[in-house]
Amino acid sequence: MAATLDGQLVVALSSRALFDFEEENQVFEAGDDHAYMALQQQRLDVPAKPGVAFSLARKLLAFNTPGSPQRVEVVVLSRNDPVSGMRVFRSAKALGLDIQRGVFTRGKNPWRYLKPLQAQLFLSANEEDVRSALSAGVPAARVFPQSARASAAHPDELRIAFDGDAVLFSDEAEQVFQREGLAAFQQHEFSRAQLPLGAGPFKPMLEALHRLQGAPRGEMRVRTALVTARSAPAHERALRTLMDWQVEVDEAMFLGGLAKGEFLREFEPDFFFDDQAGHIESASAHVPSGHVTAGVTNR
Structure with a gap:
């Protein structure tokens, strides 16, 4: 029987929303995606720092309790390439995030995958992707990677x-x-x-x-x-x-x-x-x- 996301709150985050990839993104914005891929590959074993939506993801996943049906699914939906996606998954594991699903489109607009993912929220640093998601009826917002990080005062x-x-x-x-x-x-x-x-x-x-x-x-x-x-x-x-x-x-x-x-x-x-x-x-x-x-x- 196929897996299903029915009944879950599904939140889709871009890699730059979840992790601090601003240094690497400077290479990408320079127009050399091969250099970007090479840099991410070099850093596969270096966990990325938490990004602006990291606290949101961590707390959402904490609603899942062992032995009970899963209530929240956090997925990565990113313009990153698949090799860079490997670093995303490794960083998530190193930082204690149980993220198992991801879609990586290597520069193409990923909004079309929001519907099959049944996403109820999409956060991305890319304004075009956010506008496309909103037009498709998915709640979406453009994150500001330089935003202040969430307070640690309310862990539960x-x-x-x-x-x-x-x-x-x-x-x-x-x-x-x-x-x-x-x-x-x-x-x-x-x-x-x-x-x-x-x-x-x-x-x-x-x-x-x-x-x-x-x-x-x-x-x-x-x-x-x-x-x-x-x-x-x-x-x-x-x-x-x-x-x-x-x-x-x-x-x-x-x-x-x-x-x-x-x-x-x-x-x-x-x-x-x-x-x-x-x-x-x-x-x-x-x-x-x-x-x-x-x-x-x-x-």
Whole structure:
């Protein structure tokens, strides 16, 4: 009987999201993939340093407990060549990550493999790959390899923070803000407070985390946060939308345009997702961050 990923939370990470391959990537960006392959081959027995999504991967895998059905699968989906993929697998093993599956496409866009992998999240440093994944309906974000690494203060708690509009929710309200300004946005949301927002690209990811949270096993727990530039009275529609979805978040920050970085520093997420480059710039100095290249601000 064929193996199956049915019922699991499947997260696909590029090699640069999982490991710090920035030195090697400089060789690749110079246009010499053969030199890159040779360098990776020379370093096969040298474990790569953890990358920006390493803490996320480690904590997700910790939800799998011996003797019970596997709940989470982390796979590598990378533009790397197969030889470089060998170093990825060896590095994962050396650093204690139980990663068994990987697809390596040697420079070609790997997004087409997200569907057969049943991926519910894709993180990559390549913007083209992220946009393709989002267009295919897979929650995806462009990682910033130079982002701050996750705090080690919460070893038994997976912490994820999400922006609202164009991430958890549709960009319906953001379009009003971009077109007509803050006052029109506030009035638009106040008058529609009872009407749930449409789903954004990361609603399925929040729902998957909610399922993990609702069925704890072992020591690992989930803590989520909504971190949004909304403020009262626009806060109510966001909260009522979550209530309509029957999905909870543990913390909600309605910041009214304040920079998000210092608030995220205090929450200490393993990853933060936002659709606006300015918010990612503020956040990435403090926490691992990913740019969701969706919605009106990214067209």
